[in-house]
Amino acid sequence: MKLEEMILVSVDDHLVEPPDMFDRHIPMAYRDKAPKIVSSEGNDSWVYEGRRLPNIGLNAVAGRPRKEFGCEPTAYRQMRKGCWDVNARIDDMNANGVLGSICFPTLPGFAGLLFSGAQDKQAAQVLLSAYNDWHIHDWCGKAPGRFIPLAILPLWDMGATVAEVKRVVAKGCHTVTFPDNPAPKGLPSIHDNYWDPLWTVLSDHDVAICAHIGTGYAPPHPSMESPIDAWITTMPMSIANAAADWLFASIWQRFPKLRIALSEGGIGWIPYFLERADFTYEHHRQWTNANFGKSRPSEVFNRHFLTCFIDDAFGLRNLDAINSKMVAWECDYPHSDSVWPKSPEYLWNSLKHLDDAQIDDITHLNAMRLFSYDPFPLLGRANCTVGALREQARDVDVAERPNLGGHNPVNPDGRPVTSGQVVKFFTGAPD
Secondary structure, eight states: OOOOOOOOEEEEEOOOTTTTTTTTOOOGGGGGGGEEEEETTTTTEEEEETTTSSOHHHOOTSSHHHHOOOOOOSSSSGGGGTTHHHHHHHHHHHHEEEEEEEEEEEOOOTOTTTGGOOOOHHHHHHHOOOOHHHIIIIIISSSSBBBBBBBBOOOTTTHHHHHHHHHHHTTTEEEEOOSSSSSSGGGGGTSSGGGGHHHHHHHHOOOOOEEEEEEOOOOOSSSSSSSSHHHHHHHHGHHHHHHHHTTTTTTHHTTTTEEEEEOOOOSHHHHHHHHHHHHHHHHHHHHHOOTTTOOOOHHHHHHHEEEESSSSHHHHHHHGGSOHHHHHHHHTTTTTTTTTHHHHHHHHHHTTOOOOHHHHIIIIIIIHHTOOOHHHHHGGGGGGGGHHHHHHTOOOOOSSSOOSSOOOOOOOOOOOHHHHHHHHHHHHHHO
């Protein structure tokens, strides 16, 4: 296989919602309840239930020089149009040689929890369904075969949650986002029987869970004075805490068809994690009462957990310790960890030592299987390769664009940026 022959499906990207996203999908009686864009002092912000939300384009820095990366931008004009316009997104996907994409939300949070904290829950449920309709019809539906729909759920109401799953499945959506750990968000833990109706409906309708890092369990940082680089380094593997909790839950024997993706978690840490889980089970189960039946924890993990990576050469060199049928690639456009528009080059350098079957599994077949996604009948396989898509994007400008605005260097004097300074950006906490 050659680089140009790869077929790339990204299981973790992000979108910035356009200002008019709710216009076509909200009943007239609820229009005054919907989030609205307010512009002030050069910034664009969503306002919901009287509260101004922090940032419309959180880390949407695709196309900027790396020296201008940060938590910004704060206005639509400061982003590549592909962040919030679906037609421009397709252009940027083509330029990057990417066929398919799962796009996590920004406005409601990666796990859709904005509406869980709403005061007016009746309106929140209407707005949540409207969001899903916009995402399925206006975003994914704009380019059939190019996106894997991802639904958010009204997790505060189990009856409504089950009904929403059935509703979006009828629209062709077989993927939902769910917090990696719901307990810190005031929801029952994954060990609570509250969730059993959800696990049942997901299993019955072949719907996969996407648990994105940081959606429940906040990635820890040692101190407010710690360099932000240290926090960024450990951020993907911080999902190991939640992964262990999911792994030792009792749900896998009761719901054998359930599947979960550890979105943006990387894979290099998986071999030791599985070794440690097996050791823990063998060494401690007689007093902890853990019960995996006739399986080891590593075997359960390899059946039910999709692991996802952006750039992970170590993990790809150690696939013998990971189930390569449950590994998938992700682009993370338009966030700062993404290597757009050179994703194929980075990826090829990491996996070109693998055989063609393994490359196909990791780049697209595993994602297609887990997320019930098959673009080939619509688009034709020959039109889905890196080379074919880039040929369609020959006129797309991918040159870096400096000075788009919205970038305010945290420490223009060259001092290392700290975790506390970034926390202050969002919460107003002292740095």
